[in-house]
Amino acid sequence: MGLPVPDSRTDNSLPAAWPRLAATGVDSEFLAWFAERTTATHCRTDRIPLTDLRGWSFDDATGNLRHESGRFFVVEGLQVRTSYGQVPEWSQPIINQPEIGFLGLLVKEVDGVLHCLVQAKMEPGNVNPVQLAPTIQATRSNYTRVHRGSSTRYLDYFLHPQGRRVLVDVLQSEQGSWFHRKRNRNIVIQVTEDVPVAEDHHWLSLGEIGRLLRVDGLVNMDTRTVLSCLPLTALYDRAAGRCERAPTALTRSLTAEDGACHDLSDVLSWFTHAKSRYEMATNRIPLNQVRGWHRTRDEIAHDEGRHFSIIGVSVHASSREVISWDQPILYPKGQGVVAFLIKSIGGVAHLLVQARFQAGLVDGIEMGPTVQCHRDNYPLGPPRFLDEVLNAPAERILFDTVLPEEGGRFYHAANRYMLVEVDDDFPVGVPEDFCWVTRRQLIELLRHSYYLNVEARSLMACLQSL
Amino acid sequence: MGLPVPDSRTDNSLPAAWPRLAATGVDSEFLAWFAERTTATHCRTDRIPLTDLRGWSFDDATGNLRHESGRFFVVEGLQVRTSYGQVPEWSQPIINQPEIGFLGLLVKEVDGVLHCLVQAKMEPGNVNPVQLAPTIQATRSNYTRVHRGSSTRYLDYFLHPQGRRVLVDVLQSEQGSWFHRKRNRNIVIQVTEDVPVAEDHHWLSLGEIGRLLRVDGLVNMDTRTVLSCLPLTALYDRAAGRCERAPTALTRSLTAEDGACHDLSDVLSWFTHAKSRYEMATNRIPLNQVRGWHRTRDEIAHDEGRHFSIIGVSVHASSREVISWDQPILYPKGQGVVAFLIKSIGGVAHLLVQARFQAGLVDGIEMGPTVQCHRDNYPLGPPRFLDEVLNAPAERILFDTVLPEEGGRFYHAANRYMLVEVDDDFPVGVPEDFCWVTRRQLIELLRHSYYLNVEARSLMACLQSL
Numbered sequence: 001m002g003l004p005v006p007d008s009r010t011d012n013s014l015p016a017a018w019p020r021l022a023a024t025g026v027d028s029e030f031l032a033w034f035a036e037r038t039t040a041t042h043c044r045t046d047r048i049p050l051t052d053l054r055g056w057s058f059d060d061a062t063g064n065l066r067h068e069s070g071r072f073f074v075v076e077g078l079q080v081r082t083s084y085g086q087v088p089e090w091s092q093p094i095i096n097q098p099e100i101g102f103l104g105l106l107v108k109e110v111d112g113v114l115h116c117l118v119q120a121k122m123e124p125g126n127v128n129p130v131q132l133a134p135t136i137q138a139t140r141s142n143y144t145r146v147h148r149g150s151s152t153r154y155l156d157y158f159l160h161p162q163g164r165r166v167l168v169d170v171l172q173s174e175q176g177s178w179f180h181r182k183r184n185r186n187i188v189i190q191v192t193e194d195v196p197v198a199e200d201h202h203w204l205s206l207g208e209i210g211r212l213l214r215v216d217g218l219v220n221m222d223t224r225t226v227l228s229c230l231p232l233t234a235l236y237d238r239a240a241g242r243c244e245r246a247p248t249a250l251t252r253s254l255t256a257e258d259g260a261c262h263d264l265s266d267v268l269s270w271f272t273h274a275k276s277r278y279e280m281a282t283n284r285i286p287l288n289q290v291r292g293w294h295r296t297r298d299e300i301a302h303d304e305g306r307h308f309s310i311i312g313v314s315v316h317a318s319s320r321e322v323i324s325w326d327q328p329i330l331y332p333k334g335q336g337v338v339a340f341l342i343k344s345i346g347g348v349a350h351l352l353v354q355a356r357f358q359a360g361l362v363d364g365i366e367m368g369p370t371v372q373c374h375r376d377n378y379p380l381g382p383p384r385f386l387d388e389v390l391n392a393p394a395e396r397i398l399f400d401t402v403l404p405e406e407g408g409r410f411y412h413a414a415n416r417y418m419l420v421e422v423d424d425d426f427p428v429g430v431p432e433d434f435c436w437v438t439r440r441q442l443i444e445l446l447r448h449s450y451y452l453n454v455e456a457r458s459l460m461a462c463l464q465s466l
Numbered sequence: 467m468g469l470p471v472p473d474s475r476t477d478n479s480l481p482a483a484w485p486r487l488a489a490t491g492v493d494s495e496f497l498a499w500f501a502e503r504t505t506a507t508h509c510r511t512d513r514i515p516l517t518d519l520r521g522w523s524f525d526d527a528t529g530n531l532r533h534e535s536g537r538f539f540v541v542e543g544l545q546v547r548t549s550y551g552q553v554p555e556w557s558q559p560i561i562n563q564p565e566i567g568f569l570g571l572l573v574k575e576v577d578g579v580l581h582c583l584v585q586a587k588m589e590p591g592n593v594n595p596v597q598l599a600p601t602i603q604a605t606r607s608n609y610t611r612v613h614r615g616s617s618t619r620y621l622d623y624f625l626h627p628q629g630r631r632v633l634v635d636v637l638q639s640e641q642g643s644w645f646h647r648k649r650n651r652n653i654v655i656q657v658t659e660d661v662p663v664a665e666d667h668h669w670l671s672l673g674e675i676g677r678l679l680r681v682d683g684l685v686n687m688d689t690r691t692v693l694s695c696l697p698l699t700a701l702y703d704r705a706a707g708r709c710e711r712a713p714t715a716l717t718r719s720l721t722a723e724d725g726a727c728h729d730l731s732d733v734l735s736w737f738t739h740a741k742s743r744y745e746m747a748t749n750r751i752p753l754n755q756v757r758g759w760h761r762t763r764d765e766i767a768h769d770e771g772r773h774f775s776i777i778g779v780s781v782h783a784s785s786r787e788v789i790s791w792d793q794p795i796l797y798p799k800g801q802g803v804v805a806f807l808i809k810s811i812g813g814v815a816h817l818l819v820q821a822r823f824q825a826g827l828v829d830g831i832e833m834g835p836t837v838q839c840h841r842d843n844y845p846l847g848p849p850r851f852l853d854e855v856l857n858a859p860a861e862r863i864l865f866d867t868v869l870p871e872e873g874g875r876f877y878h879a880a881n882r883y884m885l886v887e888v889d890d891d892f893p894v895g896v897p898e899d900f901c902w903v904t905r906r907q908l909i910e911l912l913r914h915s916y917y918l919n920v921e922a923r924s925l926m927a928c929l930q931s932l
Binding site: 167266281450 | 633637653741746828
């Protein structure tokens with residue numbers, strides 16, 4: 001069929017990062033289990049023309065790409081007009097998936113250390129065949145069994161948590177440039193009883209997950225966002241176990257009790273002001289009214305080859321609810337950079353957050369990392385602070401790992417996640433879309449919806465690994 | 467022209483509630499000022515056909531009613547499909563006003579008592595000619611002077627609060643059945659310096675405002691929502707001054723420090739679960755595709771005469787930025803009932819909140835009062851707990867006042883706001899859309915957007931008056 005990228009793929013090889021994985025020092029039982037799940041997972045993802053997708057078709061009137069059941073998701077259009085950023089007006093394809101899914105994690109304290117029940121999970125967009133996912137990761141379509149697969153294991157713990165401790169239960173956004181108002185339920189349930197461990201599942205301590213976060217392409221996005229919402233700072237700190245490097249003054253100061261340079265009230269006011277300052281009008285439109293993009297048999301793509309394309313894949317797998325299905329999937333152009341600059345202010349580490357508009361976010365603006373970009377998408381020059389991130393000397397780079405985005409909707413999507421300490425003469429005064437906040441302030445905000453975008457939440461999970 | 471209701475009106479009469487106003491015991495200086503502002507306000511609101519509105523017209527393609535400048539607001543259509551409530555699917559006219567306005571209050575401590583700078587403000591939809599408004603109440607169109615009126619007084623305090631204490635600054639929703647995703651910036655700035663007092667403005671203590679809240683039709687919606695967001699419980703309690711009635715065990719227990727029957731985490735989980743449980747799909751549609759409603763020269767109305775109509779008014783006023791303008795305005799059918807049931811649980815007063823879907827809310831569901839209804843709009847029977855509210859014996863009715871909704875967009879809209887204590891055998895167990903929460907928990911949530919809907923926020927302000 002002559003579809004050039006991405007390749008078809010038969011995958012039961014071990015991840016390329018395997019040597020780094022073995023070097024993390026996680027226990028051999030985990031390594032054996034993960035190797036076994038990887039080789040046992042037979043999956044194949046073939047690229048096929050959009051017009052050949054079984055169960056999917058383009059609506060005659062709107063051009064929207066949708067499933068015959070009306071469920072799962074729809075690829076439609078979004079019209080955007082905003083005074084934020086370099087481009088005042090555009091339209092684009094966007095994924096509309098209105099249903100709320102579960103990103104659920106079971107945790108249990110064993111010998112005073114919090115352990116999480118993770119899952120080795122295959123998704124069609126993964127580079128590595130399987131990644132570490134939360135205990136459950138289920139859209140409503142999954143668990144109400146629209147595609148008639150097997151039932152979702154462990155779902156009952158989350159549907160009926162009565163009598164167990166709910167550590168966090170909050171709706172959070174996902175990629176605001178690719179999804180229209182998508183949100184998932186990030187939920188962590190603490191159990192005290194024995195829980196049967198299925199073959200795809202394994203208990204890992206928070207400290208072990210922290211070390212695994214430093215392996216390229218291993219810990220999936222859903223695990224990162226659920227972990228970031230865990231509110232038990234004290235418990236987390238206690239449980240984080242041994243570090244790969246000795247704590248520096250900076251990493252110690254991440255957990256300082258107070259000394260934030262802005263009160264939380266001021267941070268909230270800064271955020272409200274940012275939301276009020278910009279015009280941000282979005283409007284769902286039919287896909288066939290999107291301008292600057294074109295549709296062929298094989299893809300929906302940007303006329304200048306930027307941003308992303310929508311392609312079709314046919315999936316055959318042995319370790320999922322349904323063993324064979326077709327779907328459209330979003331294929332981003334290139335790898336992005338997602339980074340927090342970190343600065344010690346008055347002896348307390350502060351992260352530089354950015355009030356960031358993304359057209360698909362529920363309320364338009366959330367707090368993002370200092371830098372969050374695909375370089376090619378900024379024709380008018382690199383975004384602010386990108387140079388500081390990319391040119392930082394090695395000793396100031398606290399974290400630097402390529403981590404995958406959601407493999408169920410995105411094909412081979414990954415970003416380079418970085419935590420970078422700035423030097424002392426980096427100014428405290430920053431442009432008005434930016435604000436210095438402490439980790440504890442962000443943890444407090446993560447109890448609530450729509451403060452931190454998914455990239456910032458991923459980095460919050462990475463921060464726990466320091 | 468034969469437009470039957472509402473009447474044209476020449477208004478510089480004192481409010482019908484004047485005797486009750488004088489009986490509140492607020493100081494005579496206030497009474498003199500308010501009487502003076504009322505008689506000095508010359509305003510006249512005439513109903514005119516929609517097709518005669520200067521500057522407004524129906525779009526040929528969509529039928530949407532919009533201003534020629536593209537600003538202010540648009541009356542358009544909304545299509546709703548939901549598994550919440552009695553009606554699974556409908557369409558309706560809705561007001562789309564995407565810009566964020568200021569509801570701003572200046573406060574100042576005088577002799578240890580917090581005072582608020584209120585404004586006597588005329589709005590075309592008011593029943594009384596003027597109501598008590600916050601210090602400023604300005605849409606972006608107002609203060610960027612789209613209609614070329616005079617500049618908004620005091621705006622600078624809110625646009626540039628630097629150096630002053632920002633007590634709260636948060637986006638909150640407005641009527642979710644009438645507005646599409648409307649939100650305003652509720653902001654309170656504390657000043658220490660002298661502030662010039664304009665003739666429309668007056669300082670009142672929080673205690674005085676609390677007493678004035680018991681006067682029908684006096685304290686406007688915007689004042690109530692800003693006041694409800696004031697986080698300074700302790701300061702508020704101290705400043706609230708003398709009460710009209712001796713505090714009962716129940717009213718004392720409203721300020722109890724702890725003893726909530728659900729942890730805040732559990733309340734948040736209950737709220738997240740409610741948002742996840744229902745399908746709530748809304749879609750903006752052209753006004754001419756709304757079904758079950760019709761448009762005449764004079765109004766856009768429901769075919770069975772329910773809910774509301776959109777009518778046209780021509781306004782002539784002497785105490786507003788612009789002295790004459792026309793606009794469409796939403797005219798609701800009848801008066802609603804908005805009430806919290808309150809129960810002492812373990813010696814601590816709890817309010818019964820309801821997770822309530824309203825199609826225009828940003829995230830679909832917010833926490834509303836126990837009862838919030840227009841009786842005529844429930845063809846299948848009265849909503850839950852309405853009987854308990856309406857049949858409560860007098861000694862259990864803690865608050866009962868008819869308060870106006872926003873007079874800039876709604877014509878003669880008012881609800882009967884009630885706080886009702888239930889008797890001891892009222893069950894603690896409630897249906898899953900309901901939850902008992904304490905006042906302190908709600909105050910904590912009011913720091914954040916989109917937890918409490920505008921009716922619940924109004925009642926929170928009323929609660930302060932007890």
